[in-house]
Amino acid sequence: xxxxxxxxxxxxxxxxxxxxxxxxxxxxxxxxxxxxxxxxxxxxxxxxxxxxxxxxxxxxxxxxxxxxxxxxxxxxxxxxxxxxxxxxxxxxxxxxxxxxxxxxxxxxxxxxxxxxxxxxxxxxxxxxxxxxxxxxxxxxxxxxxxxxxxxxxxxxxxxxxxxxxxxxxxxxxxxxxxxxxxxxxxxxxxxxxxxxxxxxxxxxxxxxxxxxxxxxxxxxxxxxxxxxxxxxxxxxxxxxx
Numbered sequence: 087x088x089x090x091x092x093x094x095x096x097x098x099x100x101x102x103x104x105x106x107x108x109x110x111x112x113x114x115x116x117x118x119x120x121x122x123x124x125x126x127x128x129x130x131x132x133x134x135x136x137x138x139x140x141x142x143x144x145x146x147x148x149x150x151x152x153x154x155x156x157x158x159x160x161x162x163x164x165x166x167x168x169x170x171x172x173x174x175x176x177x178x179x180x181x182x183x184x185x186x187x188x189x190x191x192x193x194x195x196x197x198x199x200x201x202x203x204x205x206x207x208x209x210x211x212x213x214x215x216x217x218x219x220x221x222x223x224x225x226x227x228x229x230x231x232x233x234x235x236x237x238x239x240x241x242x243x244x245x246x247x248x249x250x251x252x253x254x255x256x257x258x259x260x261x262x263x264x265x266x267x268x269x270x271x272x273x274x275x276x277x278x279x280x281x282x283x284x285x286x287x288x289x290x291x292x293x294x295x296x297x298x299x300x301x302x303x304x305x306x307x308x309x310x311x312x313x314x315x316x317x318x319x320x321x322x323x324x325x326x327x
Contacts, residue, residue, distance in 0.1 A: 107249055113214065115213050116197050118195070118197075119173075121207070123202070136311050140164070140218045140219060158190070174208060175208060185199060185213075225242065225301065241272065246322065
């Protein structure tokens with residue numbers, strides 16, 4: 087394939103992922119609720135003890151099914167879950183609760199969640215994404231394995247997941263897109279302009295609903311939670327919350 091066709095296909099796939107995230111808010115999905123046991127960590131790289139603050143206000147931590155994980159763009163999303171109690175096993179999933187996505191369930195089908203707790207059985211559930219109950223909480227940042235030539239940045243505690251992240255390059259007076267990874271980070275490293283990167287850096291975050299905000303990441307520090315200017319995506323009254 088020519089580079090132009092590859093670029094077109096890449097853009098098409100990214101747009102499909104972003105629309106897929108938005109669909110999780112607009113529709114309800116039916117699937118199976120299962121258990122995979124308690125434990126730290128997960129595909130979304132929320133290394134303990136630094137789970138995002140919003141996770142403390144969520145009933146349950148879960149692994150999301152592979153088709154709706156969208157290459158980890160769903161990391162940090164919140165879902166309203168309703169369990170019917172129908173199924174098989176010793177620990178029925180019943181009632182309505184809120185869940186926070188911290189992991190991937192590779193074998194789960196669309197509409198399914200794997201609860202990060204001890205339990206037994208496979209139970210019928212219905213899920214729908216909701217805007218995370220961040221309250222007055224602001225977006226946080228965390229670097230992993232980064233230096234002034236290569237940045238791997240995690241966006242944390244967002245009301246709605248960011249599906250696009252850009253960094254402003256002052257020398258060339260332009261915005262450069264960061265590339266999303268399958269473990270929940272955004273990477274800047276292939277663009278040779280404006281290196282080494284000088285902090286603080288200015289970032290532009292675009293949510294799944296198209297809302298864009300700007301913030302500053304104050305410094306480079308790996309494996310520590312960093313705070314910017316104190317921004318957050320606004321509550322979208324057209325989406326469940």
